[in-house]
Amino acid sequence: MRITCPICGERDRREFYYKSAAVALERPDPEAGDGVWNDYLHLRENPAGVTRELWYHETGCSAWLVVTRNTVSHEILDAVLASEARA
Amino acid sequence: MVELVAKSAGDGLLPVTIGKLSLTEEVPTALTSLMPFKGGAAALEAALGAGLPGPGESGAAAGGRVLWFGQNQYMLVGGAAEGLGDAAAVTDQSDAWVVVRLEGEGCEDVLARLVPLDLRPQVFAEGRTARTELMHMMSSVTRVGPQAFMIMVFRSMAATLVHDLKTAMQGVTARR
Ligand SMILES: [Zn+2]
Numbered sequence: 001m002r003i004t005c006p007i008c009g010e011r012d013r014r015e016f017y018y019k020s021a022a023v024a025l026e027r028p029d030p031e032a033g034d035g036v037w038n039d040y041l042h043l044r045e046n047p048a049g050v051t052r053e054l055w056y057h058e059t060g061c062s063a064w065l066v067v068t069r070n071t072v073s074h075e076i077l078d079a080v081l082a083s084e085a086r087a
Numbered sequence: 088m089v090e091l092v093a094k095s096a097g098d099g100l101l102p103v104t105i106g107k108l109s110l111t112e113e114v115p116t117a118l119t120s121l122m123p124f125k126g127g128a129a130a131l132e133a134a135l136g137a138g139l140p141g142p143g144e145s146g147a148a149a150g151g152r153v154l155w156f157g158q159n160q161y162m163l164v165g166g167a168a169e170g171l172g173d174a175a176a177v178t179d180q181s182d183a184w185v186v187v188r189l190e191g192e193g194c195e196d197v198l199a200r201l202v203p204l205d206l207r208p209q210v211f212a213e214g215r216t217a218r219t220e221l222m223h224m225m226s227s228v229t230r231v232g233p234q235a236f237m238i239m240v241f242r243s244m245a246a247t248l249v250h251d252l253k254t255a256m257q258g259v260t261a262r263r
Contacts, residue, residue: 009143012203050112059226061218
């Protein structure tokens, strides 16, 4: 499996560290309420198919990436810098 | 006052020669990490007297070699870091890394056992550099000659690096 880092180019999966679904980029307002925060902290989709995830180019350039990946076919569909995905 | 003797990171481990391959320690006069301040890249380039290398590139600067070393990070190997502090965060890392040189016919085959990169010369030409994983260690790999690589890992991992490279050199040599 390879991920194309926007900075380093196509690189082996071993250089990357997987974090989780990319929900961390959509942090709720501090006053959003317990229900919203409970969902944000604890509830995750578990899709069979396309999912957006955070990956860290740990032994490469140290960039956080948003990787779009198909959990069924293992196809990597997209990888962008998390700093830009958020903006 | 006790007289302390400076020891290099690879002291007692190198050099090693196996078949046509050699592994030697390089002891640069200094290793200096450079992180340009916001908007300071042009000022750093002026102070270095050279352009900053793009991702995966390296070049001569300030009497040494400057490597792209990550996002907004550069490593000056050797050379003089004086006068760079106005444009960048400058950190002396001379004792933080071990630097080795792997040289000889088949050096790509040795690294192919340890590093998940395409290091063939047509892809990874002289001057190309990468931050990558070497047997689970964070590393820096740079091609410094047609059959030579400079490899860096954290100093505390010097013995592991030499062990892994030696094992791979033996494997490649045994299959000639
Ligand atoms: Zn990268």
